[in-house]
Amino acid sequence: MSHQLTIPPEHRTTTPTATLTQLALTRPPTDGPNILLYDIETAPSLVYTWDQYKTNVIATERDWYILAFAYKWLDGRKERVVSLRQADTYDPESHDDRHTVDRLWALFDTADIVVAHNGDRFDQVKSNARFLFHGYSPPSPYGQIDTLKEAKRYFRHYANSLNELARYHRLGTKIKHTGIALWLGCMAGDPAAWRQMERYNLHDVRLLEELYFRLLPWIGSPGHVNRLNWNHFQPSGDRHRCASCGSGDVIKRGSYRTAANRFQAWQCKVCGHYSRSPFALGEKTELR
Ligand SMILES: [Zn+2]
Numbered sequence: 001m002s003h004q005l006t007i008p009p010e011h012r013t014t015t016p017t018a019t020l021t022q023l024a025l026t027r028p029p030t031d032g033p034n035i036l037l038y039d040i041e042t043a044p045s046l047v048y049t050w051d052q053y054k055t056n057v058i059a060t061e062r063d064w065y066i067l068a069f070a071y072k073w074l075d076g077r078k079e080r081v082v083s084l085r086q087a088d089t090y091d092p093e094s095h096d097d098r099h100t101v102d103r104l105w106a107l108f109d110t111a112d113i114v115v116a117h118n119g120d121r122f123d124q125v126k127s128n129a130r131f132l133f134h135g136y137s138p139p140s141p142y143g144q145i146d147t148l149k150e151a152k153r154y155f156r157h158y159a160n161s162l163n164e165l166a167r168y169h170r171l172g173t174k175i176k177h178t179g180i181a182l183w184l185g186c187m188a189g190d191p192a193a194w195r196q197m198e199r200y201n202l203h204d205v206r207l208l209e210e211l212y213f214r215l216l217p218w219i220g221s222p223g224h225v226n227r228l229n230w231n232h233f234q235p236s237g238d239r240h241r242c243a244s245c246g247s248g249d250v251i252k253r254g255s256y257r258t259a260a261n262r263f264q265a266w267q268c269k270v271c272g273h274y275s276r277s278p279f280a281l282g283e284k285t286e287l288r
Contacts, residue, residue, distance in 0.1 A: 012135075013135055013136055013137040014135055014136060014137065015136070015137045016102060016105055016106065016109075016136055018102065018106060019106070020106055020107070020110060023102065023103050023106050025080070025082075025103055025106060025107060026073060026076065026077050026078075026080055027073075027076075027110075028073040028076055028110060028111075029073060029075050029076045031233075032075070032230060032233050032246055033112040033113055033228065033230065033232075033233045034073065034110055034111050034112045034113070035073065035074035035075070035111070035112065035113045035114075035115060035228070036071060036072075036073060036074075036107055036108070036110075036111040036113070036114045036115065037071065037072045037073075037074060037079075037115045037116070037205055037208050037209050037212060038069055038070065038071040038072075038104070038107065038114065038115070038116055038123065038205065039069060039070050039071075039116060039117070039123065039201060039204045039205050039208060040066055040068070040069040040100075040104070040116075040122075040123045040126060040127060041066070041067045041068045041069065041183075041197060041200075041201055042064050042065065042066055042067060042126060043064055043065050043066075043067050043095070043183060043186070043187055044064055044180075044183060045057075045060060045062065045063055045064045046060070046061040046062040047059065047060050047061060048060075048061065062095060065095055065096075065097035065130070066084075066097045066100040066101055066104070066126070066127070066130055067083060067084055067097070067100070067183070067186055067187075067197065068081060068082065068083035068084065068100060068186075068197055068198060068201050069081070069082055069100055069103075069104055069201065070082075070198075070201040070202045070204060070205035071107055071205060072205050072206075072209060074115070074209065074212070079202050079205045079206055079209075080202075081198045081201050081202050082099070082100055082103045082104075083100065083186075083194060083197065083198055083201075084097060084099050084100055084186075085186075085189070085191070085194045086099065087099035090189075092187065092188060092189030095187075097130060098134060101127075101130045101131065101134055101136075102134075104127055104130075105131055105136055105139055108127070108139035108142060109139035109140050111139075111142045112142055112143065112228075112233075113142060113143045113144070113145060113228050114142055114143075114144055114145070115144075115145045115146075115147060115208065115212055116144075116146065116147070116208070117146070117147045117148050117162040117204075117208055117211070118146060118148040118162075119144060119145075119146045119147075119148075120144065120146040120148075120149055121146075121148075124144055124146075143228060145212075145219060145228065147162075147165075147208065147211050147212055147215060148160055148162075150215050150218065150219050151165055151211075151215065154215075154218045154221075155218075162174070162204065162207055162208065162211065163207075165211055166207045166210065166211060169211070169214055171207060171210040171211060171214065172203075172206070172207055172210065174200075174203065174204065174207065175199060175200050175203045177196060177197075177200050178196075181193075182196055182197055182200070183197075185197075216244050216245065216271055216273065217244060217268070217271045217272040217273040218273075219244065219273075220243060220244065220273075220275075221273070221274055228243065228244070229243040229275070230242060230243055230244070230245065230246035231243060231275075231278070233246070234246075240266055240275075240277060242266070242268035242270065242271060242273055242275060243273065243275035244268065244271055244273035244275065245268060245270055245271045245273065247268050247269070247270040247271070249268065249269045249270055250266040250267065250268050250269065250275075251266065251267055251269060252264055252265070252266060253265055253266065253267040253274070254267075254274070255281065256274075256276045260280075261280035261281070262280060262281045262282070263276040263277050263279075263280055263281060264276065264277040264281055
């Protein structure tokens with residue numbers, strides 16, 4: 001006997017249909033995987049407490065929401081920022097973040113891979129919480145790369161913030177800002193605060209791209225979880241390509257063993273990343 005769940009109407013989701021073009025968002029490059037770099041800025045929750053230090057929230061006046069986010073398609077055109085004040089219907093009193101959330105959803109839906117610094121614990125899950133709040137279904141599947149996690153996986157730096165990693169590797173530094181005053185200024189609708197927030201947000205996504213390129217040869221090396229493989233985006237039967245950057249300029253260098261098999265390892269002459277053939281050495285047929 002077949003059965004299916006009866007989802008109560010209040011829990012049904014909608015899948016947004018607006019295209020990137022309709023939402024005035026930049027499109028990814030036409031070839032290869034769609035890799036989205038992004039960084040969100042949230043408004044703090046407004047709450048009551050009895051004390052200033054080491055205290056508990058006793059009541060919530062207003063929940064946090066997404067003020068702005070900056071994004072860039074890897075290999076694509078310039079970074080862009082989307083902020084609530086850009087909405088035609090912008091009203092600082094409303095705190096409705098549909099303008100940012102709808103656009104973030106559309107970008108995730110288009111992406112094959114999304115990249116954020118601390119995304120696994122912040123940007124990604126914060127965004128998801130807002131998708132859920134607005135009753136949207138999950139965006140179509142994509143892989144996630146968290147540059148913070150990758151930085152910790154392969155290296156030991158003394159700190160792993162975007163700012164610190166960028167400083168250490170001479171990639172640039174974050175723009176100094178005025179702290180919470182900047183957030184409060186945006187929430188109050190102050191244009192100067194918004195401009196500063198947008199500048200700050202754009203700069204972070206630029207640093208993120210620099211860091212991503214720097215980490216690229218290490219991310220997804222054989223033996224580690226591989227969340228991006230350019231070979232999956234090439235015509236089938238094409239020669240082996242660098243899994244990290246898609247270059248065909250690869251040489252056989254070493255091999256990679258699992259408990260059962262040995263695979264040809266390839267090193268990219270452009271970015272230095274190692275990747276492996278999809279089929280084991282000695283096997284007659286490709287697995288895919
Ligand atoms: Zn490469």
